[in-house]
Amino acid sequence: MDKLLIQGGARLNGEVTVSGAKNAALPILCAALLAEDTLKLSSVPKLKDVGTTIHLLEHMGVKVNRQADKVDLDARHIQSLEAPYEMVKTMRASILVLGPLLARFGKARVSLPGGCAIGSRPVDLHIKGLQAMGAKIHIEHGYIEATTEHLPNKRLQGARYYMDLVTVTGTENLMMAAALANGTTVLENAAKEPEVVDMAECLIKMGAKIKGAGTDVITIEGVEKLHGATHQVVCDRIEAGTYMVAAAMTGGEVKLLNVKENLLDAVIEKLREAGAEVICDQNTITVKSDGKLKAVNIRTAPHPAFPTDMQAQFMALNTVAEGVSKVTETIFENRFMHVQEMQRLGANIDIDGNTALVKGVAQLEGATVMATDLRASASLVLAGLVAQGQTVIERIYHLDRGYENLEEKFNALGANVKRVS
Ligand code: EPZ
Numbered sequence: 001m002d003k004l005l006i007q008g009g010a011r012l013n014g015e016v017t018v019s020g021a022k023n024a025a026l027p028i029l030c031a032a033l034l035a036e037d038t039l040k041l042s043s044v045p046k047l048k049d050v051g052t053t054i055h056l057l058e059h060m061g062v063k064v065n066r067q068a069d070k071v072d073l074d075a076r077h078i079q080s081l082e083a084p085y086e087m088v089k090t091m092r093a094s095i096l097v098l099g100p101l102l103a104r105f106g107k108a109r110v111s112l113p114g115g116c117a118i119g120s121r122p123v124d125l126h127i128k129g130l131q132a133m134g135a136k137i138h139i140e141h142g143y144i145e146a147t148t149e150h151l152p153n154k155r156l157q158g159a160r161y162y163m164d165l166v167t168v169t170g171t172e173n174l175m176m177a178a179a180l181a182n183g184t185t186v187l188e189n190a191a192k193e194p195e196v197v198d199m200a201e202c203l204i205k206m207g208a209k210i211k212g213a214g215t216d217v218i219t220i221e222g223v224e225k226l227h228g229a230t231h232q233v234v235c236d237r238i239e240a241g242t243y244m245v246a247a248a249m250t251g252g253e254v255k256l257l258n259v260k261e262n263l264l265d266a267v268i269e270k271l272r273e274a275g276a277e278v279i280c281d282q283n284t285i286t287v288k289s290d291g292k293l294k295a296v297n298i299r300t301a302p303h304p305a306f307p308t309d310m311q312a313q314f315m316a317l318n319t320v321a322e323g324v325s326k327v328t329e330t331i332f333e334n335r336f337m338h339v340q341e342m343q344r345l346g347a348n349i350d351i352d353g354n355t356a357l358v359k360g361v362a363q364l365e366g367a368t369v370m371a372t373d374l375r376a377s378a379s380l381v382l383a384g385l386v387a388q389g390q391t392v393i394e395r396i397y398h399l400d401r402g403y404e405n406l407e408e409k410f411n412a413l414g415a416n417v418k419r420v421s
Helices: 022-034 048-060 094-103 125-130 167-178 196-204 237-250 263-272 308-319 339-343 374-386 406-412
Strands: 002-009 011-019 039-041 065-069 072-073 108-111 137-140 143-147 160-162 182-186 207-210 215-219 229-232 251-255 275-281 284-289 324-328 349-350 353-358 369-370 390-394 417-420
Touching: 002 284, 002 374, 011 237, 011 406, 022 039, 022 048, 022 072, 022 094, 022 167, 022 196, 022 237, 039 143, 039 251, 048 065, 048 072, 048 094, 072 390, 094 108, 094 143, 094 167, 125 137, 125 160, 125 167, 167 182, 167 196, 196 207, 196 229, 237 251, 237 263, 237 284, 237 374, 263 275, 263 308, 308 339, 308 349, 308 353, 308 374, 339 349, 339 369, 339 374, 369 374, 374 390, 374 406, 406 417
Parallel strands: 011 251, 039 229, 160 182, 369 390
Antiparallel strands: 002 390, 002 417, 039 072, 065 072, 108 143, 137 143, 182 215, 207 215, 251 284, 275 284, 324 353, 349 353
8 A cells, every 4th residue: 555755844835736626526527427428528637536436437338538637428328327336335426426317317226325434424315305306216235226217207306405404415416316307496505615516517518407506595497408518627626725724834835726716715714814825816826824823713614614625634734833723523523533643743632522622732743644534634744744754644545536646746846745655
């Protein structure tokens, strides 16, 4: 298994180009199943989860042509309506094929995604929403068996559905299902994340009739069919936020290219509160810092509030900032796996339920730590960048799921990060 060796202490300076967003690319790749001709995508990041999704779609019969960040998908001839356990277990987002398969083919057999390190992550709202649209769904041998063959012309029926919790992929799954349903669907308490908006924009280019994406009420008027389109995936605000925190923690000046500021308001606000200078331009963000930061309180919540996917990164910042801070995680029940690893680096953190109390220390000490989930791994890289001496991060396959060319990008900014097998 690969490891990362990080020599701490370097200030980061220079420019870094932000890649396309993993959490927009995954649902948009699955949306290809809805079309009867080719969906042409660009800015698709080279990530393990993207590879897994493409592998799953090819397994179903989608013809995929991938060159660098370009991916063309042709779902004209689908042979299988099943997402098998072996594939779903490695990536929960495979659940995103359920809505499109049911909408276009009236049938789907998708393995229930297991939980993961950060929580049980049920998909009950995805299922309830599809049932509200008339689907007959039962769980058998760990698979979601869904059908619409009992419905008028075997199609999902538009419905009004209020989601108990804000769910990002739940909103995306139901939006895809509704795109080809009979009649109009209204999703209430919908997720407002930029990745949901980006996916809606792609569906609209494919012929879908969607209003309200980015607000908590999304209205989808079902159409007969969807056609192919060309779409550039929105930039990855979480990758961008990760590099911004790295620049603030190490001190230095880093300019991010291909990024939109309005996707990161809460993160920018917190970085400024911590004492970093953040300058936003058309599609660049520059972070300047002397590395001496003040601790900031963090409370995660659905967009536009502070994103849960940036919680671990700001925990790393707080471990070496001046003062005491509270980090509260309201989205997932077990998203503090990085805490015990940071304590190995000398961080002073106490957990009380879903809140961590962080007391800043003058310096972290390099040590061997273990990555447990994607964003926890990123936070350990950030801690390693400022720790004294060498930090070794094991199980970095977690990182490869969500960060394209991480060590190249950090080394180009002056860091000292080496991957060893
Ligand atoms: C998406 O996961 C992202 N993944 C996650 O990013 C992100 O952390 C999360 O949204 C929250 O922003 C992708 O987009 C591929 P949710 P998702 O459904 O959709 C509960 C990363 O690091 N819930 O919004 O799975 C759920 O347990 C990943 O890039 C139900 O109870 O998250 C959680 O507590 C990690 N029933 C809360 O809602 C459901 O049917 C929010 O989950 C669905 C969700």
